[in-house]
Amino acid sequence: MNFHLIERFGPVACVLTATAFVAGCDFETPRLDRTALTPRDYDPRVGVPDEYHFLYEGGVGYDEIDNAWKALPFTRIELERTECYGACPSYIVSLAANGSAEYNGRKYVKRNGPFDGEVSIGDYGHLAWMIDKFKILDGHHDYSANWTDSATAIVRVTLRESNETIEISDYGGQGPIELWSLFNAIDAVSSRIEWNPRSE
Numbered sequence: 001m002n003f004h005l006i007e008r009f010g011p012v013a014c015v016l017t018a019t020a021f022v023a024g025c026d027f028e029t030p031r032l033d034r035t036a037l038t039p040r041d042y043d044p045r046v047g048v049p050d051e052y053h054f055l056y057e058g059g060v061g062y063d064e065i066d067n068a069w070k071a072l073p074f075t076r077i078e079l080e081r082t083e084c085y086g087a088c089p090s091y092i093v094s095l096a097a098n099g100s101a102e103y104n105g106r107k108y109v110k111r112n113g114p115f116d117g118e119v120s121i122g123d124y125g126h127l128a129w130m131i132d133k134f135k136i137l138d139g140h141h142d143y144s145a146n147w148t149d150s151a152t153a154i155v156r157v158t159l160r161e162s163n164e165t166i167e168i169s170d171y172g173g174q175g176p177i178e179l180w181s182l183f184n185a186i187d188a189v190s191s192r193i194e195w196n197p198r199s200e
Contacts, residue, residue, distance in 0.1 A: 001128050006046060011195065013044065016052075022088070026031075028031045041192055044056040045183040047055075048129070050071075050134075051068075051071040051072055051073065051171075052125060052128070052129045054068055054121075054125065055122065055125050055126060055129065058154075059122065060121055067123060068121055068125075069097050069099070069107065069121060070097075072097050072124070072125060072128050072160070073132065073159065073160050073161070074097060074128050074131065074157050074158060074159060074160060075096065075097045075158045075159075075160045075163075076095065076096050076097065076126070076127055076156070076157070076158040076165070077094075077095045077096060077124070077127050077131070077155070077156075077157055077158075077186065078092065078093065078094040078095070078155065078156040078157075079092070079093050079094075079151050079153065079154070079155050079156075079183060079186040079187070079190075080087045080150070080152075080153070080154040080155075081151055081154075082151050082152040082154070083106075083107055083108075083151065084150050084151040085148075085149040086094045086148060087108045088113075088150075089107070089109045090105075090106040090107040090108060090109070090151070091103065091104060091105045091106055091109050091186075092104045092106075092125040093197070095119045095127070095186070095187060095189070096119075097128075097160070099118050099119060099120070099121065099124075099125060100116070100118065100183065101117040101119045101136070101190075101193050101195075102114070102115070102116055102117075102118065103115040103116075103117065103190065103195050105192075110197060111197070113196055113197065114197075114198040115195035115196060115197055115198060116195070116196055116198050117194055117196060118191040118193065118194070118197045119193055121188060123189040124189075125183070125186055126185070126189075127185055127186060129188060130181065130185060131157060131182065133183070134178035134179075134182070135178075136157075136168065136178055136179055137157060137166050137168075137184055138153075139168075139176065139178075139179070140168075140175075141167065141168045141169065141177040142169050142171065143148025143167075143168075143170040143172075143174040144169075144170075144172065144174060145173070145174050147169055147172060148158065150171060150172035150173070151171075151172075152169055152170065152171040152172075153169075153170045153173075154167060154168070154170070155167070155168050155182060155183065155186070156168075156170045171182075
């Protein structure tokens, strides 16, 4: 029995193969497409703006990291989640284009109060590229459900060129999937940061 066949084509192909074997017919076992199992030969930087190329080049050298930070188009990316009528976690996480990170837990969170940490240029760069790629700042800036018991997620992005901060608010999860993806990507990056209580 060709167990690779089961894994690739499922039990139906297995039954067909077994039936053909017993019947002595000329049923031909489907061949695995080995090319589909090998890495694609392509350059992931094609179509990617120069300031994000380091994301696909294995990192940034120590002597280049300052310039890499300064080349990113956003100086700050911030996510705020508000309270709801239930136990919705409420906090603000703010990431800056110099590696500094701030967190303030307000209610229904594991960390209450202000914390400081550091965000990697890789994580920050991926968030910035997501904002650019999905054209999140070009869409609506206010989404709202027609009910009154949900939390609001707010993302704030500060543009390097103008120092303008653009705020996008989503009450009740009514925004596009790209905005939802950004909210959750920021949360994922925050979960990898080593947060330390802020010294008074």
